[in-house]
Amino acid sequence: KQEVTQIPAALSVPEGENLVLNCSFTDSAIYNLQWFRQDPGKGLTSLLLIQSSQREQTSGRLNASLDKSSGRSTLYIAASQPGDSATYLCAVPRGGGGSNYKLTFGKGTLLTVNP
Amino acid sequence: DGGITQSPKYLFRKEGQNVTLSCEQNLNHDAMYWYRQDPGQGLRLIYYSQIVNDFQKGDIAEGYSVSREKKESFPLTVTSAQKNPTAFYLCASSSTGSNEQYFGPGTRLTVT
Numbered sequence: 001k002q003e004v005t006q007i008p009a010a011l012s013v014p015e016g017e018n019l020v021l022n023c024s025f026t027d028s029a030i031y032n033l034q035w036f037r038q039d040p041g042k043g044l045t046s047l048l049l050i051q052s053s054q055r056e057q058t059s060g061r062l063n064a065s066l067d068k069s070s071g072r073s074t075l076y077i078a079a080s081q082p083g084d085s086a087t088y089l090c091a092v093p094r095g096g097g098g099s100n101y102k103l104t105f106g107k108g109t110l111l112t113v114n115p
Numbered sequence: 116d117g118g119i120t121q122s123p124k125y126l127f128r129k130e131g132q133n134v135t136l137s138c139e140q141n142l143n144h145d146a147m148y149w150y151r152q153d154p155g156q157g158l159r160l161i162y163y164s165q166i167v168n169d170f171q172k173g174d175i176a177e178g179y180s181v182s183r184e185k186k187e188s189f190p191l192t193v194t195s196a197q198k199n200p201t202a203f204y205l206c207a208s209s210s211t212g213s214n215e216q217y218f219g220p221g222t223r224l225t226v227t
Contacts, residue, residue: 004157034215043121043205043218089158093214101146101165101214102173105157 002027002094006106013080014114021075021109023090028068035064035075036089038108044089048075080113087111118142119219121206126224128200136191136222138206147189148207148216151175158205164189165211193224200226 003026013019023033032051036044048064050057050073057064063076077084087110091103119140128134140147149161160173164183178197183189189208193200203223207216 031214036218041203041221041223043119043220044207046215046217049215091158091216101148101163101209102160103158103214103216107155107157 002030002092002104004090004092004104004106006088006090006109008109009107010110010112012112012114015080015082017080017113018076018078019080019111021077021088021111023073023075023106025071025073025092025104027092027094028071030068030092032093033064033066033073034091034103035062035073036091038087038089040086047088077111080111082113082115085111085113119206119208119217121204121219121222123222124220126222128224128226130226131195132226133192133194134200134224134226136193136204136206136224138189138191138219139187140189140206140208140217140219141187142208142210142217143186144208144217145186145211146209146214147183148209149173149179149181149189149191150205150207152203152205152221161191161204193226200224 034049035047048057050066061078087108089108091105094102122137148163150158162181164170180192206219209216
């Protein structure tokens, strides 16, 4: 059974700091990994999808890395801003074939960027 | 604008009543999903549908029902059999061959 863990559960940083959010998963046979952002009371916004054949994916100030062998992904946020404050979740597919449609989510990291 | 809409944003019901949550997408995605989110817990999959007129139970399907009569629509009914229906409900969709999921804004259901 795939399990996804995100550490830390909460993180508070001053504006301008570079930071790393962690995601670990127990079954390394994944097709891809997706990072999301969720603002309070809102739906999830897809940030990055990193394929199993890739090691990194970048979008603006965000960089996601994937190390399947160690069961880890990191989301790097450069020059953090108060607007980055949100909960960040990672998710992986549970398996191949039909079950590839099912995602297992971590519980998220609540990020607060202080002005 | 392409995207997923959910309505209503807030929904209040009395215990014992069935309630239907709407989810519509214009992304031309084949697959659609319903999740439930509770404080301190990760998202849990209720039902999913890979194609019109077909759907499968997720991890917590008891007390819920769905239909998929049109590609664009995947309504969720929360029945009176659901013991703890108060939660934040999220709908998502993805295209065939890519399980990158896109989410709607959510519906917060409160049952008293």
